[in-house]
């Protein structure tokens with residue numbers, strides 16, 4: 001993998017074949033070393049995708065989305081994102097989880113992708129401990145119906161109790177079933193549904209300020225429309241899927257398209273790993 005933006009000397013091969021000073025993986029030693037197009041360690045990826053530091057001028061919680069899209073805008077193939085992803089995309093997916101306090105996901109993605117609890121990974125253990133985080137992020141499922149299989153490991157055996165974000169008018173028997181399974185139900189809306197800005201606030205009140213949403217498109221569209229999305233990590237997959245797949249964000253269009261700024265762009269085997277943030 002190599003960095004295309006911001007442009008650094010690392011973007012091109014140096015005479016010695018090694019990365020220039022300051023590039024990821026540059027150990028400060030003499031000459032030699034890996035060529036720029038090489039596998040990045042999880043530590044390097046974690047540095048590249050670090051959340052804004054507290055006190056860096058970014059008040060409150062930070063909501064980042066991680067999504068993958070084909071060249072023609074498909075966010076899934078045959079109902080899953082895996083066919084349009086790649087191993088490096090999954091490494092970045094895992095890294096973003098490794099940095100997050102909580103993973104926020106729509107119930108349909110949980111149902112279709114068979115979501116499991118987030119794992120504790122040794123590679124991120126020291127970093128998480130230093131950041132005051134538990135061993136793995138909590139998963140927070142956004143749902144109005146609570147039509148979820150509460151016998152699944154996501155609810156019965158996570159490292160951190162799974163959260164259910166729902167509205168105050170959610171069916172009491174479903175709420176009871178969720179709680180009986182071990183999930184923690186958090187109300188973030190007055191009606192059946194969740195209000196996106198309230199969801200972010202409710203998670204922050206629980207101490208979750210490094211938020212990661214993995215979609216799906218219907219949920220992401222609401223975060224965008226509500227103006228609470230801070231950052232988008234978008235993998236552009238060098239594939240054309242045609243068909244009628246969803247785009248990465250769905251729902252009613254916003255009055256004026258939201259402009260985001262490019263923060264970084266990595267490339268491997270034609271896959272582009274971009275990172276955009278609100279200005």
Ligand SMILES: NC(=O)c1ccc[n+]([C@@H]2O[C@H](COP(=O)([O-])OP(=O)(O)OC[C@H]3O[C@@H](n4cnc5c(N)ncnc54)[C@H](OP(=O)(O)O)[C@@H]3O)[C@@H](O)[C@H]2O)c1
Pocket residue numbers: 066067068069074075076079080081105106107108109110112113142143144145146147166167192193194195196214215216217218219220222246248250
């Ligand atoms: N390309 C990617 O990066 C990517 C990422 C994620 C998912 N996907 C794909 O996207 C597809 C699923 O996405 P999707 O857009 O159909 O669904 P989704 O956003 O994952 O989930 C929609 C569901 O979330 C709940 N929900 C959403 N907004 C809510 C609100 N404001 N209040 C309460 N509940 C709310 C509802 O659940 P209830 O029905 O339970 O009320 C709704 O049916 C799958 O095919 C998946 O593979 C792709």
